[in-house]
Structure formats: C-alpha cells, structure tokens
Amino acid sequence: MTGNTLLSVEDVIVDLPTPRGNLRAVDRVDLTVGTGRTLGIVGESGCGKTMLSRAVLQLLPKKAKLSGRVMFDGQDLLQLPPEKLRKLRGRSLAVVFQDPMTSLNPVLTIGTQLIETLQEHLELDDATAKKRSVELLAAVGIPAPEQRLAQYPHQLSGGMRQRVAIAIALSCEPKLLIADEPTTALDVTIQAQILDLLAREQRRRHMAMIIITHDLGVVAGRTDEVAVMYAGRVVERAPTPALFKRMRMPYTEALLAALPKLDAAPHTPLPAISGRPPDPTRPLQGCSFSPRCRYAVARCQSEKPPLEAAETSAHQFACFHPIETHADANA
C-alpha cells in the first residue's frame, strides 16, 4: 500500500456462539487502509461485513469471541482500555450505519446530539458548539440548518436522518469513517447524493473511509481498493481499477453479472447466482463458493483455496481456477 497505513486488520476471527453451534462470522481476515484512502468491502448479506466492521470498532456483541490484531493509528485496539476506546470512537474513528436510527437517539433533538458529541470530544463552549453544528448540517446538505437543530429524528425523512448521522460522524474530524451500507435503505437518487457527500467530505478532510455495500456499482467509481467477502473470508482484493478490469474470482464475477444492465433489452434474464451462501455454523471443507460456482472442480470441494496473488501484484484472490481474461468471463 502507498502512504502510511492507518488501519491494519491482521488475522481477525470473530466467533459467535449460537444454539446451532459456533458461528464463524469473520474468518482470518487481513486488510489495511492507508491514510486518506478508501476501501470498499463488498459481499452478500450475512457474509460478515458488519461483524468485521464491528470488530474494528470493538462493538461486537458481548458473547462474541475476537482474535487477531487491529492496529489503528499506531495503537492496538484490542489492548486499549474501554475508557480510551470510547474516546477514540466518535473522535478519530467514526461510523455510519445502514439504519441511521442505530446511531441517533430518538428522544433527543438533533441539535442536542450534535452539540453533545462535539463537547464530549472537543471541549467547545456552547456557542461555538452550536455554530459548528449549524455548519456541519449545512455541509451535509440540510436546508435551513438552524431550524433543524430543534427537530427530533422522527421528524426527518430517511435520507435526512442519514445526513444527520453523517454530520455527527464527521463532527470531530475523524481519521477513519466506516460507512456500513449507508445507502442500502435509501432511494437511488438519495443514495447518489449521500455517496457524493461522503466523497466530498472525505477529500476535504483527507479522511480514510471504508464503504461497505452489496452493490459493486456503489464502489466502482468511489474507492481506491476493493475487498470482496464471502462466507466470512476475503476472497478477492485488488486496487479498484485492476479489479474491474480483470476479475479473477468467480464470485466477484457472478456478483457483477447479477446487476441489471442498463444496455440490456427488457426481459433479458439476469445471470443470478443460484442458491445461497453456506450455513455459517456448518463451514465447508473446501471453497465456500463451490456449491454455487460454475467453474468448480473436485479439488474445490476438498481443499480451501488460500488468498494470494498470482503475479507480483496487489491483486489477490482465493481460487484454484481464477478467471483468466475478461473475454473468458463474458463467454
């Protein structure tokens, strides 16, 4: 990676005990994010994206078991006392969730929530904190920001709520913002606005960002690097242009193919990925994608493909039979 490494996730495993047995939500994930860079994490529902981001934030469910190392800004987060962690979160490490109500308090006005966050981390007096709050709301595209300070979250639309959640996340100038499906619950037009907003603020603040999504379309023009997750593992990882130029992992190719194409005629059947990801409490011996993979051979069922680069490049994939060329993929 170029530049300084801000976040490094090393061999992270998240295990969750369930009535059906142990559920490995995240399985030996390694990732890095450089200062000011953007990483996209893509994968289907249930593949471990949220658990991975919660592992980074140290916001896992109580019963979860975490192993590995999470280094952020020179500190080992797993070793940090809870008090210091709390300080870090909201200050240099911020998060925006899919459902803005997860991070907003329904009984407090937007103004109170913004001002409290600012004062907790930045020691501002009331007047300055209020002024900053208005500026932040204006920056995230909320009209009439002064009036909004007195409103409650339920008085806003979903898009507006997400803007407020972003304003709060940005309020203390974080070094890293984790956006976990920030637009999945929103309309396409509002989605475009929110993604533009995040990109603009990121550039302005030279902040690093992780965007989590199930839609490859969302990460294409907006990230430096993409990691594709499947069944808890990273199965392909590459600089964004390289990934879209030449996908190697059949799962990534299948995810892309499943998107409706703008240039296809109506009623063109979509190449759907058949079936579903495996039950995470019943891990497969071989490649987790093998039951759904059209390139699978016997070896795929018995052996787990490691995540590695074929050439001396940054492009890694976990597959015994990577797709050779893009032309092949379309054949």
Next chain:
Amino acid sequence: MMLQSAPSVSSEALLDVDNLVVEYPVGAKIVHAVSGVSLQIARGETLGLVGESGCGKSTLGRAVLQLRRPTAGRVLFDGQDLTAMQGDALRLMRRRVQLIFQDPIASLNPRRKIGDIVAEPLVIAGVKDPEKRKQLVHEVLTAVGLDPTLVVGRLPHEFSGGQCQRICIARALILNPEFIVCDEPVSALDVSIRAQILNLLEEMKGRFGLTLLFIAHDLAVVKAVSDRVAVMYLGRLCEVGPSEQLFARPAHPYTALLIEAIPVPDPDVRPTETVPVGEPPSPIAPPSGCRFRTRCPRADQRCSDEMPELRAVAPGQFVACHHPLI
C-alpha cells in the same frame, strides 16, 4: 392519453386508470399522495412504476386494487369499474388481482406455518377440500422454486428474505390471478437474490399469463422487467414510454436525473455530481404548477404558473413538462 404498448403484447387494456386521486387526511391537513394519475396496462404487459420514496407509488398500487378507496377517479379492470364495486362483487374480483409487498418478512404472519400462509387465499375464496388445498399449495411452492415438503411445516423466521419473497409470490399466485401489483418486491434484497426473484417473476409471468404493475425506485431494476415505464414524482406522472426509448432518450428532467443516479459498475465512469441536493417537497403543500420545479434545473416562471399536462413527444412516449429534453 392513448394506449401504447410494446409490439409483442396485445393492445387490449386489462387495466385502465383514469384520473385517479388519493388523499389522506392528517389532522386538519391533506396529504396529496396521488393527484390525477391516468395510465393503461395491456393484457400481458408489465408496466414499471418508478419514483422516489413518498411519491405515491404504493398508494397508487393499493388504490388500483381498492385496498385504499380513491378520493376520485376510475379504475377499470377488464372493463368493470372497481371503484363502483362493493361487497361480494368486489370480493370476487379480488381473486383476479393480487399484491406482493416490499418487505417480504414483515408481510408474513410470524406465527403461522408456511403451508397455512400460502393456503389462506384458498380458504378465503371458499376452497373447502383440504386435500385440494394441499395439492395446490404444493404445486405453487414448487413453481416458485421451493421444496414443499421442507417448507410447509416451518415458520417465516426460519427463512431468508429471498425465500420469504418466494413464499409471498406463491401466495399471490395460488388463486391464479390475472393481474399483480408488485410493490418494490426486490428493494429489500441483495443483488444476487434480487436477480433470482426478478427472474422468477418473469418466469411466473410467462407461465401464468400475468399482467404486472411493477413498482420500484431503481430504474435499472424496472427496466429489466418492464415493457413500458411510468415515472412518478410527488403524486403525478412525469413521463410514460417504452422502456428502452425512455432510457435512450428521456424527455423529462426528472427521468434524466433518475437515470444519472444509477450506480454504474465501471470505475472509469466517474459518478457525476449533478444530482440536485434536497428532497421532494411535502405532499401536504405541493408546489404550484409543475411539482418538480423546486429541484429542476430548467424551471422558469411558466413552470410555477402552469401545470404541465402529459403530451406525446415521440411514438408511445408522453411527457408532462413545459421544456422537455427532446
């Protein structure tokens, strides 16, 4: 507006919605959810309906099915006015029309077994023979790609979102309807499962000879399954036209905006930052004239003085705009 349809479908209108108005009273105020919408759907056709959250898509779909009685306007289904129907006549008619919801999990009763959920329309329709019901449930579950023996005895929470949507589709199909309103059937689903469900709907449409009103907020999804597309904004139609034509040459500024907002999976296509900031105005006090004018880059005085009516701009393509793009 003239009836327009893709060449492959017959031009007989199964559904003819005429100047439909739906208003919700809230306190002393009125939400103008649907304000004078007219559209036709030919037998065997899929009409896509797109628009942002809150623009009135679901309200329109529910009013068409008389699940919400419209304030004004007519809904002709196979020549009969549903808005004038009551009691038994309406109940009989309801067998021919069905609704599939956006949130598949929430639309299934969590305490009932899948077999009972899917059989429920049969019970309501008076199919008394339990063996007959069982057989029909098995047939329809198989048709939507589920294994009846593994499914009928289980509860909704044991299924994923995609599987619940298959169950909802099975329930909608069991009375062999002619017309289905699909209200954002894939919005809550992942990209991969979304493709499965879209393919399933297409397959079922062919197999059961269905006519569909397909509601979504994602134009790319709508285009994949629709012969024609209607674009809605704040209770009114902006544009109606054949899917491909509408994509290639949108006439309404709002249609162009929706097309621009679709994320393209190509890193060389830099997302344009031209989407106007802000959200639709409140339907309690919609803007005068053209309702889109507060966000429209082309708006002028005329747009606030005068409401644009739908008019033809190209064969089969109609737009409600004083300054269309084509």
